Amino acid sequence: xxxxxxxxxxxxxxxxxxxxxxxxxxxxxxxxxxxxxxxxxxxxxxxxxxxxxxxxxxxxxxxxxxxxxxxxxxxxxxxxxxxxxxxxxxxxxxxxxxxxxxxxx
Amino acid sequence: xxxxxxxxxxxxxxxxxxxxxxxxxxxxxxxxxxxxxxxxxxxxxxxxxxxxxxxxxxxxxxxxxxxxxxxxxxxxxxxxxxxxxxxxxxxxxxxxxxxxxxxxx
Numbered sequence: 001x002x003x004x005x006x007x008x009x010x011x012x013x014x015x016x017x018x019x020x021x022x023x024x025x026x027x028x029x030x031x032x033x034x035x036x037x038x039x040x041x042x043x044x045x046x047x048x049x050x051x052x053x054x055x056x057x058x059x060x061x062x063x064x065x066x067x068x069x070x071x072x073x074x075x076x077x078x079x080x081x082x083x084x085x086x087x088x089x090x091x092x093x094x095x096x097x098x099x100x101x102x103x104x105x
Numbered sequence: 106x107x108x109x110x111x112x113x114x115x116x117x118x119x120x121x122x123x124x125x126x127x128x129x130x131x132x133x134x135x136x137x138x139x140x141x142x143x144x145x146x147x148x149x150x151x152x153x154x155x156x157x158x159x160x161x162x163x164x165x166x167x168x169x170x171x172x173x174x175x176x177x178x179x180x181x182x183x184x185x186x187x188x189x190x191x192x193x194x195x196x197x198x199x200x201x202x203x204x205x206x207x208x209x210x
Contacts, residue, residue: 010150012117012160026203034206041146041207043164045115045200055117055200057162059148059207091196095150095160098131101139102146102164102207 008040009063010097014047014090015054021085022052028085029056032078038065040103053090059097113145114168115202119152119195120159126190127157134161137183143170145208158195164202 017025026044033042040059047053060066069075097103122130131149138147145164152158165171174180202208 008150010148010160012162030204036206039206041148041205043115043146043162043202043205043208045113045164045202048199048201055115055198057117057148059150093160094153096153097148097150099135100146100148101141101144103148 007062008097009060009066010095011056011058011066011092012095013056013092014050015056015086016050016088016090017052017054018085018087019052022046022054025082025085026054028078028082029054032074032081033069034074036065036069036072036075038062039069040097050090052087059103112167113202114165114171115200116161116163116171116197117200118161118197119155120161120191121155121193121195122157122159123190123192124157127151127159130187130190131159133183133187134159137179137186138174139179141170141174141177141180143167144174145202155195157192164208 015025029044038061040061041057043057045055047055120130134149141147143166145166148162150160152160
């Protein structure tokens, strides 16, 4: 088991798209988040109950890496592109990831 | 962007441990879930608000792979070991993962 020293930072959150724009929003997010330093996992998924909602689950090697990612050009571009089709956010949970399969070490 | 054909299956859920047993539960889960066919991601994380709660986020290449994993010896052993220190479950969301960083293809 890979019980980390508690330094990892995780986010689980819902993002809400304008009706009919969910796939476009997902594509923007996937494009902008492909190469972020310190990102161990970033998954974009469809909510199966709300047709306008995406679930985004993230694992970072630290909270600082997450904060720094928001200044990356690709992320800034994605935020700018996505702004017009995001209507809001839903659930949002902060976590401390311990480990697991599929995490880049 | 890796917008899948909608066949992937994802789960986001809280698992509640007996007070003081959360780390033990996490270790059991991490041990039992290290090698599951079709599992693209399985992350065990501490809830930062509830000291007894874990967040488990999973991505599978299909719902069938997830169902089959429950019969794996290692998973059955983990369930048996964990049963005595699980008090219940919290939030549980099913998703359709589209893609992202850190997903085994």
